[in-house]
Amino acid sequence: MSNCVPKAAAMEPIAVTLEAGRKYFWCRCGRSSKQPFCDGSHQGTGCEPVAFTAEKSGEAWLCRCKRTGNAPYCDGSHNRADD
Template sequence: MSEVIIAAPKPAAVTLEAGKEYWWCACGRSKTQPFCDGSHEGTGIEPKSFTVETTRKYAVCQCKHTQNGPFCDGAHAKL
């Protein structure tokens, strides 16, 4: 399996819609951060599908080191 890439050393503030399915880029290679664009192919790293219950702005991890993907857990501060 390939290593994850730090797409950005901070979260993206993104408005997510309740009930809509999103695919979070877990490998860091997507050009449409923080979402998957298929660039993980061949890395052995899979994107993570998720939904939210409330439409609002969320801090979505771009460093790919969160233990609470797709959401930022502060791990970027320790890289």
């Protein structure tokens, strides 16, 4: 994944409702039209989605700037982004 160069889908996170025990695929490349989830648009980009299973049901804030150090969750990296 070292050749993955993601593009920011947005400069703020998005609130989503997750279901405990369900597996999700977070878009790492930033090209998905189903942000923040993968739709297969990463093909040929060198990026792969991040698979994760929700630990609990409820609202979660997922990253869309693609700079988080805690993928797929927002860690505030968008506040430090220099565009």
